Amino acid sequence: MSELQQAPQYTNDDEIDLFELWETLWSQRLFIATVTGIIVLLAISYLLVAKPVYQAKAYFLPPLSSDVQVLNVFKGEGEGEGEGEGEGKQAIKRKGVSTNSAYEAFKQNIQSRQLRREFFDKKKLVSLYADSNTSVSNNNVFEKDFNKGLKVTLPKKGKGDVVSIEFELHDPKLTAKVVNEFVDLARKQTVSELIESITSEVESKKSILKDKITAMRALALARRQDRIVQLEETLVLALVSGVLDTNINQAANELNMEYMRGAKALRGEIKILKSRKSDDAFIPELRDLEEEFSYLSSIKIQSEKVKVVRVDQHAYIPETPIKPKKALVLAISIVLGGMLGIMLALMRSAIQNRKESLA
Numbered sequence: 497m498s499e500l501q502q503a504p505q506y507t508n509d510d511e512i513d514l515f516e517l518w519e520t521l522w523s524q525r526l527f528i529a530t531v532t533g534i535i536v537l538l539a540i541s542y543l544l545v546a547k548p549v550y551q552a553k554a555y556f557l558p559p560l561s562s563d564v565q566v567l568n569v570f571k572g573e574g575e576g577e578g579e580g581e582g583e584g585k586q587a588i589k590r591k592g593v594s595t596n597s598a599y600e601a602f603k604q605n606i607q608s609r610q611l612r613r614e615f616f617d618k619k620k621l622v623s624l625y626a627d628s629n630t631s632v633s634n635n636n637v638f639e640k641d642f643n644k645g646l647k648v649t650l651p652k653k654g655k656g657d658v659v660s661i662e663f664e665l666h667d668p669k670l671t672a673k674v675v676n677e678f679v680d681l682a683r684k685q686t687v688s689e690l691i692e693s694i695t696s697e698v699e700s701k702k703s704i705l706k707d708k709i710t711a712m713r714a715l716a717l718a719r720r721q722d723r724i725v726q727l728e729e730t731l732v733l734a735l736v737s738g739v740l741d742t743n744i745n746q747a748a749n750e751l752n753m754e755y756m757r758g759a760k761a762l763r764g765e766i767k768i769l770k771s772r773k774s775d776d777a778f779i780p781e782l783r784d785l786e787e788e789f790s791y792l793s794s795i796k797i798q799s800e801k802v803k804v805v806r807v808d809q810h811a812y813i814p815e816t817p818i819k820p821k822k823a824l825v826l827a828i829s830i831v832l833g834g835m836l837g838i839m840l841a842l843m844r845s846a847i848q849n850r851k852e853s854l855a
Contacts, residue, residue: 520845521838528837535833539825548817552672553662554679555808558599563803567593567690569698569795593690598804599657601690605682606661607648615678616642624665646678658808668814675811686804691797698792705789712782716775724769730755731762 521528570592605611616622616638625641626632649660661679665671734740734755742758755762776782 521841524841524845527844528834528841531837531840532830532833535836536826536829539829543820543822543825546820547666549664549666549819550668550671550814550816551662551664551818552668552675552811552814553660553809554675554811556602556659556661556679557806557808558595558657559803559806561595563806564593564595564598566797566801567598567694569694569797593694598686598690602682602686602805603648603650603659605686605689606659606679608682609643611682611685612643612646612678613638615681619674619677621674624667624670646674663811664818668817672811672813679807679811683805684799687799687802690802690804691799694797698795702789702792705785705792709782709785709789712779712785713775716779720769720772720775724766727762727766727769730757731759731766734759734762 617634621642622632622634622637625637645665646661646663649662651658661675663671663675663678665674734757737755739756740759742761743756
């Protein structure tokens with residue numbers, strides 16, 4: 497007998513017999529169906545008990561140039577750097593409030609934790625997350641539920657300007673109401689901040705102009721008093737020299753001999769200067785400054801004319817919940833129930849086979 501014929505024959509008992517496996521599962525089909533049914537019933541029970549969650553969403557776009565035009569109250573806004581129209585003109589060159597800057601301010605406010613907390617406390621939204629018989633912590637509810645649930649989606653770079661905000665709650669009407677009221681609060685807060693900033697700048701510039709006008713008037717008064725002192729000394733010189741009437745000639749002008757104007761003319765000018773009630777007419781830059789001060793004083797920005805954002809779509813009342821997803825839950829329960837049933841059926845069959853082999 498050859499070596500090939502004498503070689504022992506080995507069989508691989510570890511190989512899975514698919515037909516035997518199928519027969520095992522088929523014999524346990526009622527058990528598998530029962531386990532699957534129990535899991536499906538548990539899923540149905542969950543769906544009956546679980547509160548539906550609704551989502552409301554609003555969309556925004558940047559404002560138009562006309563929407564923020566009333567905020568650009570200063571001369572030369574948006575024209576960049578440059579010289580004024582005159583030495584006395586307070587021509588203010590500044591960038592002004594652009595549509596982008598107003599929109600950015602709005603986006604910051606809808607993400608502001610402080611503004612969210614003020615809205616949360618003012619509207620007493622903690623009651624939306626607590627039962628009447630259950631006491632909860634305002635801080636915990638705000639952090640874990642409200643603040644995380646109020647989500648803002650910003651556009652990716654180069655992907656447009658649309659911003660959205662969404663909120664999830666068990667009550668569809670309240671869900672949309674919370675979104676719209678918070679957006680309105682953020683809009684009003686942004687407008688208020690921009691107007692407050694401009695108003696503060698206006699008051700600062702008015703204060704500077706007022707101080708400058710006061711200084712100019714004080715300087716003009718000092719110069720007039722100095723002129724009176726100079727004329728009084730010149731008058732004495734004219735009287736000593738016996739020059740009563742004007743005797744101006746070329747030599748007097750060249751030598752700056754002002755006493756040659758004569759005592760009568762000098763007395764007249766001194767009298768006029770002493771009786772002058774105001775030096776305003778003799779301050780060249782004063783009227784330009786007063787004009788600028790008057791303009792700044794007339795600035796009154798009406799908040800209702802300012803729009804820092806365009807609402808592309810208000811949050812509407814959702815008709816269907818986003819959670820729980822019934823079809824998905826049932827599909828997963830059937831798959832998991834079937835897998836669990838098959839696993840338990842195989843374990844059950846293995847235990848029975850072992851008992852039989854040991855008997």
